[in-house]
Amino acid sequence: MFCWGAKAKSLNAVGFPNARDWNPTEEDWKLPENWQEIFLEGMRERLSKYRSFRLFMDICVRCGACADKCHFFIGTGDPKNMPVLRAELLRSVYRRYFTKAGKMFGKLAGARDLDLKVLKELWYYAFQCTECRRCSVFCPYGIDTAEITIIVRELLNLLGLNIQWTMGPVADCYMKGNHLGIEPHTMVNIFETMCDDIETLTGIKITPSFNRKGAEILFVTPSGDFFADPGTYTCMGYLMLFHELGLDYTWSTYAAEGGNFGFFTSNEMAKRLNSKIYAEAKRLGVKWILGGECGHMWRVMNQYMDTWNGPADFLEVPKSPVTGTVFENARSTRMTHIIEFTADLIRHGKLKLDPRRNDHLKVTFHDSCNTSRAMGIFEEPRYVIKSVCNHFYEMPDGTTREQTFCCGSGSGFNAGENMELRLRGGLPRANAVKYVRDKYDVNMLANICAIDRAALTTSMNYWNPGMGVTGVHELVANALIMTGEKKRETNMRGDPLDMPVEEPEAEAGAAAPADKAAGGKANV
Amino acid sequence: MKAFLPFLAVIFLVLLVIVGVKAASLYFLFGVIVPYAALLTFLAGVVYRAVKWGRTPVPFHIPTTCGQQKTLPWIKQSKIENPSTTGGVVVRMLLEVFLFRSLFRNLKTEMHEGPKLTYGSDKWLWLAGLSFHWSFLIILVRHLRFFTQNVPGVVQIVGSLDSFLQIGLPLLYITDVIFLAAVAYLFIRRVAIQPVKYISLAADYFPLFLLLAIGCSGVLMRYFLKVDVVSVKMFTMSLVSLRPRIVPGVGTLFYVHLFLVSTLFAYFPWSKLMHMGGVFLSPTRNLANNSRMKRHVNPWNYPVKVHTYEEYEDDFRAKMKMAGVPVEKE
Numbered sequence: 001m002f003c004w005g006a007k008a009k010s011l012n013a014v015g016f017p018n019a020r021d022w023n024p025t026e027e028d029w030k031l032p033e034n035w036q037e038i039f040l041e042g043m044r045e046r047l048s049k050y051r052s053f054r055l056f057m058d059i060c061v062r063c064g065a066c067a068d069k070c071h072f073f074i075g076t077g078d079p080k081n082m083p084v085l086r087a088e089l090l091r092s093v094y095r096r097y098f099t100k101a102g103k104m105f106g107k108l109a110g111a112r113d114l115d116l117k118v119l120k121e122l123w124y125y126a127f128q129c130t131e132c133r134r135c136s137v138f139c140p141y142g143i144d145t146a147e148i149t150i151i152v153r154e155l156l157n158l159l160g161l162n163i164q165w166t167m168g169p170v171a172d173c174y175m176k177g178n179h180l181g182i183e184p185h186t187m188v189n190i191f192e193t194m195c196d197d198i199e200t201l202t203g204i205k206i207t208p209s210f211n212r213k214g215a216e217i218l219f220v221t222p223s224g225d226f227f228a229d230p231g232t233y234t235c236m237g238y239l240m241l242f243h244e245l246g247l248d249y250t251w252s253t254y255a256a257e258g259g260n261f262g263f264f265t266s267n268e269m270a271k272r273l274n275s276k277i278y279a280e281a282k283r284l285g286v287k288w289i290l291g292g293e294c295g296h297m298w299r300v301m302n303q304y305m306d307t308w309n310g311p312a313d314f315l316e317v318p319k320s321p322v323t324g325t326v327f328e329n330a331r332s333t334r335m336t337h338i339i340e341f342t343a344d345l346i347r348h349g350k351l352k353l354d355p356r357r358n359d360h361l362k363v364t365f366h367d368s369c370n371t372s373r374a375m376g377i378f379e380e381p382r383y384v385i386k387s388v389c390n391h392f393y394e395m396p397d398g399t400t401r402e403q404t405f406c407c408g409s410g411s412g413f414n415a416g417e418n419m420e421l422r423l424r425g426g427l428p429r430a431n432a433v434k435y436v437r438d439k440y441d442v443n444m445l446a447n448i449c450a451i452d453r454a455a456l457t458t459s460m461n462y463w464n465p466g467m468g469v470t471g472v473h474e475l476v477a478n479a480l481i482m483t484g485e486k487k488r489e490t491n492m493r494g495d496p497l498d499m500p501v502e503e504p505e506a507e508a509g510a511a512a513p514a515d516k517a518a519g520g521k522a523n524v
Numbered sequence: 525m526k527a528f529l530p531f532l533a534v535i536f537l538v539l540l541v542i543v544g545v546k547a548a549s550l551y552f553l554f555g556v557i558v559p560y561a562a563l564l565t566f567l568a569g570v571v572y573r574a575v576k577w578g579r580t581p582v583p584f585h586i587p588t589t590c591g592q593q594k595t596l597p598w599i600k601q602s603k604i605e606n607p608s609t610t611g612g613v614v615v616r617m618l619l620e621v622f623l624f625r626s627l628f629r630n631l632k633t634e635m636h637e638g639p640k641l642t643y644g645s646d647k648w649l650w651l652a653g654l655s656f657h658w659s660f661l662i663i664l665v666r667h668l669r670f671f672t673q674n675v676p677g678v679v680q681i682v683g684s685l686d687s688f689l690q691i692g693l694p695l696l697y698i699t700d701v702i703f704l705a706a707v708a709y710l711f712i713r714r715v716a717i718q719p720v721k722y723i724s725l726a727a728d729y730f731p732l733f734l735l736l737a738i739g740c741s742g743v744l745m746r747y748f749l750k751v752d753v754v755s756v757k758m759f760t761m762s763l764v765s766l767r768p769r770i771v772p773g774v775g776t777l778f779y780v781h782l783f784l785v786s787t788l789f790a791y792f793p794w795s796k797l798m799h800m801g802g803v804f805l806s807p808t809r810n811l812a813n814n815s816r817m818k819r820h821v822n823p824w825n826y827p828v829k830v831h832t833y834e835e836y837e838d839d840f841r842a843k844m845k846m847a848g849v850p851v852e853k854e
């Protein structure tokens with residue numbers, strides 16, 4: 001259960017060290033002569049740079065509270081996938097080289113020499129952690145194994161030991177502006193196709209702008225949204241929403257990626273990729289940035305972007321041109337999450353919605369790891385979903401909100417060769433979905449993450465065949481009554497609508513959100 | 525093996541001090557030099573470790589959020605589980621330190637046929653952990669009566685509350701029972717629960733055996749062998765007043781107790797017991813989730829090589845123009 005090793009070509013594109021083609025299944029990983037020295041030196045440096053790292057190496061009491069909280073441990077039963085043990089793999093090396101007890105007592109003190117076997121083990125298990133932070137919620141000291149995985153991956157990176165499924169997108173994003181390597185003319189093409197589909201559906205012609213200077217808002221979303229189903233439906237949802245609002249916004253082909261696979265290689269690489277967003281906002285002279293539905297993207301935007309590439313003093317505090325709401329919680333980064341933006345619109349009754357158009361769907365919501373445990377977006381998406389759908393059901397306690405389970409493929413290993421691990425890791429999430437399917441006939445799994453849309457589709461096909469996966473803005477687009485639209489025969493996917501034939505009155509549509517607002521609020 | 529060696533080590537410590545005082549009469553060594561040295565090691569060590577952690581920067585703002593963020597005014601924020609202010613953080617930390625909030629969340633994940641996963645509440649570790657720590661703290665506070673001439677009111681109150689059951693003579697302290705039971709439970713779970721056994725190291729068993737031995741020697745002294753408390757207090761006060769004096773008649777058992785406590789103190793800073801200090805510094809708990817509102821500065825932030833827009837346009841100008849995307853340079 002592993003992904004193929006990173007190729008020299010991709011590593012060279014971003015100037016990473018020790019680039020070479022190598023194969024994890026082969027005995028010889030073609031490591032540099034002094035690999036131990038590089039690794040330990042890297043460790044020493046990071047111990048002095050990250051309090052989290054040093055502290056988490058020192059204070060674990062091995063109480064085991066985190067053990068059965070990791071979806072990979074639950075799904076594989078492999079004891080080394082217990083978060084505490086994943087951390088111990090590195091902690092044992094830390095003891096051996098950086099603590100007195102480890103130097104003196106060696107194995108007795110739980111210390112291990114850094115040999116090839118240990119290195120390979122570190123590699124294997126660093127790529128069986130999706131950096132989801134679920135363990136950190138339960139640890140009495142907040143020890144975040146994701147933080148340790150991040151460091152281990154940085155160290156492995158010094159030795160050229162990354163995985164291609166992460167490195168390929170990093171190189172593409174660096175050179176071409178997005179993970180999927182979509183070049184500017186292709187991107188424009190893709191959008192034209194999406195807009196054609198929207199026209200077929202609604203009779204409305206949308207012409208989005210790219211790299212337009214002087215726009216009020218720069219919109220950034222993960223490129224997965226305009227690459228493949230079902231992400232594209234969500235992307236079309238953005239286009240329709242913005243068109244209906246008459247929003248003065250632009251896409252960028254240079255900052256065409258909201259996600260950040262660099263984050264799965266090293267802090268420095270993540271910063272290098274992330275820098276494009278502020279740089280582009282500055283070049284285009286926009287007032288603020290709006291970001292699409294994505295998980296790890298929002299961990300980066302919330303916890304890292306301003307620190308790396310801020311201050312964004314050339315921007316203004318985000319203010320919705322439709323409702324006048326100032327997004328105070330983004331006072332410094334000047335970047336707002338689209339679900340905050342849309343929730344605010346609905347709350348102010350600015351959208352005409354007909355939730356009956358989603359009546360063919362019984363929806364549940366998957367909280368993405370990063371927006372949950374590194375941000376805390378819980379009510380906004382629920383409010384939006386309840387405003388646009390009549391049938392919404394929660395998954396059982398212990399599997400939602402801050403205790404949500406990873407899709408199983410996060411942090412850059414959605415690779416085909418890695419299928420067994422992904423499906424095993426996806427089991428806890430899939431099992432909770434199965435519960436609401438069996439109980440309430442749920443047939444649609446909503447989320448606000450591009451990786452989820454890809455990963456959960458695969459996981460559901462295996463564990464819960466027939467379960468659909470959707471972004472929240474696809475549901476919004478289904479329900480959105482656009483000015484001058486023709487009668488909708490189908491939903492965004494071209495499936496027939498399951499609703500009474502007569503057209504809803506405009507008032508009825510507009511009233512819906514207000515009713516829902518009360519319902520949503522009671523739940524807040 | 526991982527449990528056996530620490531067990532032997534504690535036995536060895538006990539024998540060492542018995543032989544030391546009984547056969548070799550090393551009263552001054554075990555009664556004075558070792559305790560002073562242990563206390564100094566403890567203080568210096570804790571400061572050293574805390575300063576080392578404190579000096580290590582916190583480059584990024586990485587709180588683990590466990591509730592609704594601060595967002596639109598009509599959505600209720602979870603002000604403690606996802607604090608955005610210092611006040612919220614303080615309350616969150618207090619709950620962690622005094623009530624082990626995160627441990628209270630503990631669930632037991634079970635896999636059944638199907639596969640079907642269930643999540644049951646599992647509060648035993650929380651209960652035992654909390655009982656152990658609180659009784660340990662109360663016992664420490666009660667011990668202050670040996671180290672103060674006029675025993676402070678609080679210490680007396682704690683003592684009388686602790687013995688309110690009024691059983692036996694000397695009165696039974698409830699915390700003594702809880703302490704031993706809780707530590708025993710923490711040990712038993714380490715050997716009885718398979719995953720916990722798998723992750724346990726010698727360094728996890730040693731403190732438990734040490735604490736058990738300290739507790740047992742204390743209980744033996746108080747309830748069974750009934751040491752001469754007056755002599756003990758004369759001796760402890762001589763330590764406090766920095767005019768150490770060996771008082772005859774305190775008994776070997778007392779030296780055992782004292783030596784084990786000294787070991788605990790000296791061992792503390794170099795071990796996982798330092799979680800006591802670490803818990804306060806943990807960046808996933810002690811930061812407010814306000815990094816979109818207020819810029820967090822990384823002291824070692826440095827410029828990095830980026831792929832600039834100009835370079836990008838140079839690569840794609842023709843294609844951009846073809847697609848009607850505006851360019852800077854024609």
Ligand code: HEM
Binds near residue numbers: 061141622710
């Ligand atoms: C601010 C003070 C402290 C806090 C918040 C704290 C918190 C915790 C927590 C949450 C655990 C995990 C649960 C458990 O196993 O009980 C733990 C374990 C432990 N603590 Fe503390 N602790 C503190 C001080 C101390 C002190 C002063 C000692 C001194 C001996 C100590 C000894 C231990 C031991 C031995 C364990 C491991 C128990 C086991 O093996 O399962 N702690 N602590």
Ligand code: SF4
Binds near residue numbers: 066143
């Ligand atoms: S919950 Fe925290 S302290 Fe306990 S074993 Fe896991 S990482 Fe260590």
Ligand code: SF4
Binds near residue numbers: 071083128130131146
């Ligand atoms: S961060 Fe997630 S994947 Fe990684 S060890 Fe913790 S629970 Fe497992």
